[in-house]
Every structure is written in structure tokens, then in C-alpha cells.
Amino acid sequence: MGSTHSLLSVILWVPHVHAVWACVRSCPANCVCTQERSCSVLCDRAGLGQIPSEFPCEASSINLDKNSIKFLSERAFGTLPSLKSLSLNHNNISFITPGAFKGLPSLTELKMAHNEYIRYLHTRTFTALRRLVKLDLADCNLFNIPDRIFIELPSLQELFCFQNNFRRIPGAIRGMENLTHVYLERNRIEAVAYNSLQGLTKLKYLNLQDNRINVVHERAFQGCRKMEYLYLNDNLISELPENSFDGLRCLKMLNLGGNFLRNVSNTWFRDLVELEVLYLDRNRINYIEEGAFENLTSLVSLHLNSNNLTTLPFSVFQPVYFLGRLYLFRNPWECDCRIEWLKEWMENYRLVRDIPCASPSSVAGIDLMDVLYDRSPEGYCLDPVELNVTSDSPTPSSKPFSTTESKFNSLISKLLLQMGLPEEVANTTEVFSNATQLDGLADGVTSGTREDSSKAISFSFHLPALLTVVIFQSK
Structure with a gap:
């Protein structure tokens, strides 16, 4: 029985040894090849100036990050039928020959980010990559890409093109019906046109933050009915059309922060019944129309901080029954x-x-x-x-002395607690403040003329309220 078990182990072990040997024997110089579940070729930081001439035929992933590769010729990687992941991040690639990735029929992930000398891509750069799911072209100093460059990438789902120099949303993504995630942040895009996102029926995530967008056309997102996350923050948007987000009934998060909006219309969010998080922070909003949030029954977080709001009518929020968090700080509240x-x-x-x-x-x-x-x-x-704090002879406060005094002492205690002092010290300081002011009042009454005494009493009476104003204005 024992010998049979040992023989079986040997039989099972032989294919693994063969796979390891096949992966290692063709490993390029200065690279490390490992065989665990599959053959991985690690050539990152290897000082390479060009693509190695040979890779293990069984390779499933190749990492060529952080080298000095400048040029990709046609069929640059030969024929690697099992290759699924290829990474060329942080190189000096300046030209890619059309058909450079031919011979890689199983490739699903291609990373070429941070190659700042590329600038231009040919229409047939990615030909024959019909199984490609993820493409990363971030930070490549691209000014544009051909409209038909992705026509041979029917399986593409995730596109990373952030931190380039695009002035418009690339027309190449139109009609890419399997795209689910598009990253276009930190470009120079100026508008979201009515047809910019045409045909993106499965798009769930779109990031357009930190661009120069100043115009959003009517129904610009109408075809993106499965959209869940939309980032338009940190642009130059000062107004939006009434039907900007019509049809986005699956949207969960909308970020409009860091723009130049001055009001919130009651038509913008009428279709966003699944919206959970809404950012309107860091705008110039001073007015919110009644009913602006009335259909947002799934809302759990609303950010209105850092605007110019002075008041907030009850009617604006009355219909919102499921609101979780409301952020209102950094507004000049009256x-x-x-x-x-x-x-x-x-x-x-x-x-x-x-x-x-x-x-x-x-x-x-x-x-x-x-x-x-x-x-x-x-x-x-x-x-x-x-309060008339500039008057030489202030009129008596409409608040009783005890109320004004307690407010002042409460504020001093809070400030001391924020500075890290224990509660006992803060309370002692409050008592000391009371005693000091009473002593000053007594001194004023027992010295000088009767007129001086009345002035001293009046001054002591108004001092806490005056200091309260000065302290918070100085902040």
C-alpha cells in the first residue's frame, strides 16, 4: 500500500517538475521566472533597454516595469499563447509599431502607464487583442487617440486614461458596449457633449474629476442607464441643464464638489431614486430650490459644506426621511x-x-x-x-446678565478642553473668570465718583459678550 502511494506521488509530481523546468529554462537574462500556479516572468528594474528576444512559451504573466524600453516592434513578444497579463509601466516607450501585440491571443490585461513619451498611438496599435479586458494608458502624455483604436477590443471593460492631455472625451469609447469603468480624471477635458458617451450601455463607473469641464450638454448621460458612480468634481461647472442626470436610476454616488454652482435646481436629481451619496461641497451655492432632494429616498449622505449658504428652509429637507449624514460646516450661517x-x-x-x-x-x-x-x-x-460693539456707550443687552456670563464661561471652558486641559482645570478657570470679573466690578463700585462707578458696572456687564465676538472673529 505504501509503495503504491509513493508511486502515485511520483507520477503526479513529474508534470509539475516538467512545468517548472519549462518556465525556468527560457527565462531572459536579469529576470526571475517562477512556477507556482502558472509561469510568471519578473523583469522589473532589470535595466533593460529593449524587449528580451525570448520568453518561456508557458508564461502567463510578464512584468517589465521600470526599465528603459523605448520601442516596441511588430510581434515584439513573439507567440505566447498562455500570456494573460503584461505590464510595461514606467518605461521610456516613445513608439509602438502597429501589431506589436500580435501573438498574444489570451491577453486580458495590458498595463502601459507612466510612459510619458508615447504621445501618439496608431489605429492598429492593439490589433488582435480580442480578449483584452483591462487597458491602462494613464500618464502617457497623450493628446488624443484615434476614434477607431479600440474597434478590435470587443471585450474591453476597464479603461484607464487619467492624467493625459485630452481636451475632449475620446470618441474611441463610443459604442464600446462592454465598457464598465472609464477613468479620465486629471486631463484637460472641457465639455461633456450629448454624444460623448453614446452606446456605453454597461458603464457603471465614470471619473471625470479634475478637468476643465465648463459645459455639460442636455442628456449627456442618457445612454448610461447602469451608471452607479459619477465623478464631476473639481471642474469649472457653473450651471447644469435641467435634465442633466435624467435616466440614471441606478446611480449610487454623484460628486459635483469643487465647482462653481450657485444654486441647486429641483430638476437635477429627480430620477436619482437609488442615490446614496451626493457631494455638492466646495461650490458657491447660496440657494437651494424647494423640492431639490424630494426624490432622493435612498440618500444616506449629503455634503453641502464649504458653500455660501446662510439659511436652510425646512421645506428643502422635509421629504428626505432616510438621510443619514448632513455636512453643513464652513457656510456663513445666519x-x-x-x-x-x-x-x-x-x-x-x-x-x-x-x-x-x-x-x-x-x-x-x-x-x-x-x-x-x-x-x-x-x-x-x-x-x-x-450687538453694537462699536458704540462708545453700549445699550444694555437684551439677554439677562447670567445668560451672557454663562455663555462666555462655557466657551472658555470648551476652548481649554480643546487645548488638551483636563475638565477640572477648565472648570477651575471658569470659576476664576467669574471671581475676577466680580472683583473688578467691586473695585469699580468702591473707587471714584458715582458716574465712574456706573461706567464700571456697564463695562463689566458687556465685557463677556464683547470678548465672545472678538474671539470668534479673530479665528
């Missing part, structure tokens, strides 16, 4: 009664934080959560008052 509802919502759901007020001056620098709204005898909300 914390009057129009956004009292937002404070109550913050207190109830804890979904919003960090909303410092810009006005009125009595609450400037204070977080909305800490603003106290007074009530009229009839129960109506009263706006916080404006």
Missing part, C-alpha cells in the same frame, strides 16, 4: 429663527454637527447647537439680537 428647526433636528437625530453661526453678532462663532432662542409671550421664536 442663525435666526429660520433654522431653529435644524437645531431641533440636530438634537433629535444627531445627524448634523459643527454648524458655527456667522450672524447675528450676538451668536457669531457659537455652534447652532448652543444657540438659545427666546420666545414671545405668544410663543413665537425671537431672532438673536445684533
Whole structure:
């Protein structure tokens, strides 16, 4: 029984030894060839100035990254029927002969990123690569690519062309019905035309961030009904047509941050019923139309930070029942009664934080959560008052002394806690602040004339509110 088992092991081992030998015997100079599940040829950082003349016939992956290869001739790699992955990143390739990749019928992944001297590609550069799924041409200093260059790549799904010099979305991608991911960020693209994405029926991911886009045509994305992720951030977009995103009912994430939008229309997002994350941050938005978000029933994160918003009517958000996080910081909020509802919502759901007020001056620098709204005898909300901090003889504050004093001390405590001081020290400092101001008040009353005494009392009364304004304005 033992001898039979040993014989079986030998029989099974022989093919593996043969495969290892076949992979290693034709290994190019300065390269390392290994046989684990398949034959891998590692020639990265090998100091090569040209493609080696011979590779193992069984090679399934070849890595030629970070060499000094400048030229690819026709059939540059011979015939390698098992090759699936080829990487030529970080070389000095300046010219690729048409048909350079012939003889590689099984190739599914081709990486040629960071070859800054290519600049031009022939229409038949990628001929015969009918199984190619992933193509990386990022950072190759390309200004354009021929419209029919991908016509012989029917299986192409992922295209990486970011950080080139394209001024328009390459027409070569039109009609590529199997494309699912397109990366075109950090180019010089100026517009998304109505036909730029025509025929991309399976596209799920499109990245156009950090370009120079200033125009998005009507229904530019209408054919991309399976789109899930769309990046248009950090461009020059100042306005969008009413039906910009019509038909994108599968969209989960839309990034419009870092543009020049001034308002949010109630027609832009009407079809985005599956949208979960929406970025509108870093624009110049000062107005949001009522109903702008009413169909976004799947929304869990909305970024409106770093805009010019001063108020946010309750009617804008009333229909959004499933909102998870709302980012509103870095806006010049006017914390009057129009956004009292937002404070109550913050207190109830804890979904919003960090909303410092810009006005009125009595609450400037204070977080909305800490603003106290007074009530009229009839129960109506009263706006916080404006402070006249430039007057020589300030009028008495409409707030009781104790309220103004406690606000000041609370702010000092928070600042000390943020600086890393323990709570006990912060509390001690607050008590010391109270004692110091009371001492100053007593000194003012017991010295000088009666008129001087009244001035001292008035000054001590207004000092906390004045310092509060100065502290937060200086920040």
C-alpha cells in the first residue's frame, strides 16, 4: 500500500517538475521566472533597454516595469499563447509599431502607464487583442487617440486614461458596449457633449474629476442607464441643464464638489431614486430650490459644506426621511429663527454637527447647537439680537446678565478642553473668570465718583459678550 502511494506521488509530481523546468529554462537574462500556479516572468528594474528576444512559451504573466524600453516592434513578444497579463509601466516607450501585440491571443490585461513619451498611438496599435479586458494608458502624455483604436477590443471593460492631455472625451469609447469603468480624471477635458458617451450601455463607473469641464450638454448621460458612480468634481461647472442626470436610476454616488454652482435646481436629481451619496461641497451655492432632494429616498449622505449658504428652509429637507449624514460646516450661517428647526433636528437625530453661526453678532462663532432662542409671550421664536460693539456707550443687552456670563464661561471652558486641559482645570478657570470679573466690578463700585462707578458696572456687564465676538472673529 505504501509503495503504491509513493508511486502515485511520483507520477503526479513529474508534470509539475516538467512545468517548472519549462518556465525556468527560457527565462531572459536579469529576470526571475517562477512556477507556482502558472509561469510568471519578473523583469522589473532589470535595466533593460529593449524587449528580451525570448520568453518561456508557458508564461502567463510578464512584468517589465521600470526599465528603459523605448520601442516596441511588430510581434515584439513573439507567440505566447498562455500570456494573460503584461505590464510595461514606467518605461521610456516613445513608439509602438502597429501589431506589436500580435501573438498574444489570451491577453486580458495590458498595463502601459507612466510612459510619458508615447504621445501618439496608431489605429492598429492593439490589433488582435480580442480578449483584452483591462487597458491602462494613464500618464502617457497623450493628446488624443484615434476614434477607431479600440474597434478590435470587443471585450474591453476597464479603461484607464487619467492624467493625459485630452481636451475632449475620446470618441474611441463610443459604442464600446462592454465598457464598465472609464477613468479620465486629471486631463484637460472641457465639455461633456450629448454624444460623448453614446452606446456605453454597461458603464457603471465614470471619473471625470479634475478637468476643465465648463459645459455639460442636455442628456449627456442618457445612454448610461447602469451608471452607479459619477465623478464631476473639481471642474469649472457653473450651471447644469435641467435634465442633466435624467435616466440614471441606478446611480449610487454623484460628486459635483469643487465647482462653481450657485444654486441647486429641483430638476437635477429627480430620477436619482437609488442615490446614496451626493457631494455638492466646495461650490458657491447660496440657494437651494424647494423640492431639490424630494426624490432622493435612498440618500444616506449629503455634503453641502464649504458653500455660501446662510439659511436652510425646512421645506428643502422635509421629504428626505432616510438621510443619514448632513455636512453643513464652513457656510456663513445666519442663525435666526429660520433654522431653529435644524437645531431641533440636530438634537433629535444627531445627524448634523459643527454648524458655527456667522450672524447675528450676538451668536457669531457659537455652534447652532448652543444657540438659545427666546420666545414671545405668544410663543413665537425671537431672532438673536445684533450687538453694537462699536458704540462708545453700549445699550444694555437684551439677554439677562447670567445668560451672557454663562455663555462666555462655557466657551472658555470648551476652548481649554480643546487645548488638551483636563475638565477640572477648565472648570477651575471658569470659576476664576467669574471671581475676577466680580472683583473688578467691586473695585469699580468702591473707587471714584458715582458716574465712574456706573461706567464700571456697564463695562463689566458687556465685557463677556464683547470678548465672545472678538474671539470668534479673530479665528
